[in-house]
Amino acid sequence: MPGRPPLSRVLIAVGDSGQFETSNLIAQFPEIEFVHVEPDDAASNIADVDAILIWGFSSGEMLDKAIRLKWIQTLGAGVERMLDDGFADRGIMLTNGSGVMAPNMAEHVASMMLAFARGLPTVLDAQREHRWKSGVGIETVFELGGQTVVLVGLGDIALETAARLKAFGMRVIGVRRTPPADRQGTAVDKVVSITDLDTVLGEADHVVSSLPHTSETVGLFDQARFSRFKDGAHFYNVGRGTSVVQPDLVAALTSGKLAGAGLDVATPEPLPEDDPLWDAPNVILTGHTAGATPRFHERALALFTENVRRYQAGEDLLNVVDVERGY
Numbered sequence: 001m002p003g004r005p006p007l008s009r010v011l012i013a014v015g016d017s018g019q020f021e022t023s024n025l026i027a028q029f030p031e032i033e034f035v036h037v038e039p040d041d042a043a044s045n046i047a048d049v050d051a052i053l054i055w056g057f058s059s060g061e062m063l064d065k066a067i068r069l070k071w072i073q074t075l076g077a078g079v080e081r082m083l084d085d086g087f088a089d090r091g092i093m094l095t096n097g098s099g100v101m102a103p104n105m106a107e108h109v110a111s112m113m114l115a116f117a118r119g120l121p122t123v124l125d126a127q128r129e130h131r132w133k134s135g136v137g138i139e140t141v142f143e144l145g146g147q148t149v150v151l152v153g154l155g156d157i158a159l160e161t162a163a164r165l166k167a168f169g170m171r172v173i174g175v176r177r178t179p180p181a182d183r184q185g186t187a188v189d190k191v192v193s194i195t196d197l198d199t200v201l202g203e204a205d206h207v208v209s210s211l212p213h214t215s216e217t218v219g220l221f222d223q224a225r226f227s228r229f230k231d232g233a234h235f236y237n238v239g240r241g242t243s244v245v246q247p248d249l250v251a252a253l254t255s256g257k258l259a260g261a262g263l264d265v266a267t268p269e270p271l272p273e274d275d276p277l278w279d280a281p282n283v284i285l286t287g288h289t290a291g292a293t294p295r296f297h298e299r300a301l302a303l304f305t306e307n308v309r310r311y312q313a314g315e316d317l318l319n320v321v322d323v324e325r326g327y
Helices: 025-030 060-064 100-115 120-128 156-166 194-201 246-255 297-313
Strands: 008-015 034-036 051-054 070-074 094-095 150-154 171-176 190-193 204-208 233-239 258-263 284-285
Touching: 051 297, 070 297, 100 120, 100 156, 100 233, 100 258, 100 284, 150 156, 150 194, 156 171, 156 194, 171 194, 190 194, 194 246
Parallel strands: 008 034, 008 051, 051 070, 070 094, 150 171, 150 204, 171 190, 204 233, 233 258, 258 284
Antiparallel strands: none
16 A cells, blocks of 8 residues: 555553564564553554554444544454444444464364364263263264365465365365365365355265355355255254354254264354253364364464565555455
């Protein structure tokens, strides 16, 4: 963006300030004053800054005070709670943390698949009960090699997942809003549009959703869609709980239509103690922990540093959010 005024004052309001070692950032951009505050103090310090690094926000009141703010970089990937209160009319560029947690989330998906393949939930139950014979054996286990996985949402998480699952010898089908002319990534065998989702669900032994929350994704996985799954398939969700009609998922699991589900997200969160999902058969619930990684701060700071460099150089930034689409 030629002619864009460079940054001169940037607010860092992320908490865990001891985890974000910004000395290299400060040294690399001596022309910028970096102001560190706690997230709760962001609103009272935002009036005279050009940009802010923050986990997120849910109120337009803070932005009403941001009279010179040009750019917001969020640490997380989800931005749905930030796009209310006429955000699109404010003329502020928004970039997110997409990709920062993709490697560990891909490993999380693979771990749930392997747990089902090797019967780990059953084996661990037997261990807790001090039973050597768990019932897991030739008739109950399966191998991932040769199976097909459909990745719904083909962003950073899905591409990292595809690379790992390809190493197991799986066939990988990607589903995205608009398919590219060629397949996306060497680990993806086939890419289709989201409008063609139902045509590939019947091929899948495993369906993985990493979809964001948008008006188009809410309730995408409902009774009608689960009915199109292959009998005995497994479903995984590491995107947003709102993409699933939860009672319909429970029904598909209870009926045996689905052999199991690995869920890092639910609706609502935290899941109420009496929610039927807790006791649905063959469910692994991981309580929104897929994003946890000891490398988070390192990767988030590297992304922010690169975007600051690009901003100062008048280049396009990474992970610019399409405010109209919501991701």
